[in-house]
Amino acid sequence: MTERAFTPALGRFAPTRFYDPVAALLRERLWRGLLAMYVAPRPDDEIVDVGCGTGSLALLLHRVEPRARITGVDPDPDVLAIARRKAEAAAAPAADGGTAVEWRTGMGDELTEVLGAGSADTAVSSLVLHQCPMSMKRAVLASMHAVLRPGGKLVIADYGLQRTRLTRLAFRVVQLADGVENTRPNAEGILPRLIREAGFSGVREAEVVSTLTGSLSVYVAHRA
Numbered sequence: 180m181t182e183r184a185f186t187p188a189l190g191r192f193a194p195t196r197f198y199d200p201v202a203a204l205l206r207e208r209l210w211r212g213l214l215a216m217y218v219a220p221r222p223d224d225e226i227v228d229v230g231c232g233t234g235s236l237a238l239l240l241h242r243v244e245p246r247a248r249i250t251g252v253d254p255d256p257d258v259l260a261i262a263r264r265k266a267e268a269a270a271a272p273a274a275d276g277g278t279a280v281e282w283r284t285g286m287g288d289e290l291t292e293v294l295g296a297g298s299a300d301t302a303v304s305s306l307v308l309h310q311c312p313m314s315m316k317r318a319v320l321a322s323m324h325a326v327l328r329p330g331g332k333l334v335i336a337d338y339g340l341q342r343t344r345l346t347r348l349a350f351r352v353v354q355l356a357d358g359v360e361n362t363r364p365n366a367e368g369i370l371p372r373l374i375r376e377a378g379f380s381g382v383r384e385a386e387v388v389s390t391l392t393g394s395l396s397v398y399v400a401h402r403a
Contacts, residue, residue: 205390205391205392205395206388206389206390206395207235209388210305210336210386210388210390210395210397211235211236211239211305211336212239213336213385213386213388213397214236214303214305214334214336214397215236215239215240215243217334217385217386217397217399218240218243218301218303218332218334220240220243220244220247220249220301221244221247221300222244222246222247223246223247223248224244224247224248224300224301225247225248225250225298225299225300225301226240226247226248226249226250226299226300226301226302226303227249227250227251227252227290227294227299227301227302227303227323227326228240228249228250228251228252228303228304228305229252229287229290229302229303229304229307229319229322229323230252230253230287230304230305230306230307231251231252231253231258231259231262231282232253232255232258232262232305232306233258233261233262233265234251234258234259234261234262234263234265234266234280234282235265236303236305237249237250237251237262237280238262238265238266238269238279238280240303241279241280245279248281249279249280249281250280250281250282250283250294250299251280251281251282251283252283252284252285252287252290252293252294253282253284253285254284254285254286254287256284259282259284262280262282263282266279266280266282287304287307287311287315287318287319287322287323288315288318288319288321288322289322290302290322290323290325290326291322291325291326294326295326296325296326297325297326297327297328297329298326298328299326299327299328299331300327300328300331300332301327301331301332301333301334302323302326302327302331302332302333302334303333303334303335304319304323304334304335304336304337305335305336305337306336306337306338306395307319307337308320308335308337308365308370309337309338309353309357309361309362309365310357310361310362311361312360312361313361313364316364316370316373317373317376317377320373320374320376320377320379321377321378323377324377324378324379324402327402328402329402329403330401330402330403331401331402332399332400332401332402333374333379333398333399333400333401333402334397334398334399335370335374335397335398336395336396336397336398337365337370337395337396337398338350338353338362338365338366338392338393338394338395338396339365339366339368339370339384339387339394339395339396339398340366340367340368340394340396341366341393341394342387342394346389346393346394347366347393349390349391349392349393350362350366350392350393352391352392352393353392353393354366366393370396370398371383371384371398374398374400375400378402378403379400379401379402379403380400380401380402380403381399381400381401382398382399382400383398383399383400384396384397384398385397385398385399
């Protein structure tokens with residue numbers, strides 16, 4: 180599964196090691212904080228961070244609720260190596276004395292193979308779907324639906340509908356890095372429809388955050 184092609188964290192823009200400094204320029208603290216607010220982790224929750232990258236969100240969720248069990252899944256061994264180093268540097272053990280976050284290598288459309296069907300209370304993802312071809316966007320969302328228990332929560336932060344001329348212009352930087360074909364559907368506002376088609380209910384765009392590279396949307400939904 181790990182040999183399949185995927186788009187690196189910064190696409191064609193820069194090597195993976197520069198991801199965190201670049202993300203810091205994109206109001207990362209604001210939108211990651213909003214993600215954590217909508218995830219609202221509870222003790223003993225099983226949370227999967229799909230396309231966890233360098234681990235910033237997974238580690239934030241652990242800080243918010245150390246008793247939650249969090250698994251970060253990503254196909255890129257380079258970003259997972261960074262995530263593990265960050266976790267070690269944070270020196271943040273789990274409440275039961277174990278590891279704060281478990282890191283797994285895997286593609287976003289194979290979550291049931293990595294974790295098991297119906298094994299998670301919450302599935303969260305950030306800045307992943309805009310990099311995926313349309314077929315993979317659908318496959319990842321279907322996989323997130325399958326890995327959730329009934330009533331489970333989906334929280335996604337990604338580039339959504341670019342509503343103004345200015346945000347569409349700014350979004351060209353993302354398209355340069357990740358390709359026009361994969362990113363255009365996001366900019367045209369397709370994600371809520373795809374989330375509903377994957378079987379989720381109560382789909383809503385909860386927040387919109389303007390950044391230097393266009394607007395990011397936070398989407399919240401539930402598995403019926």
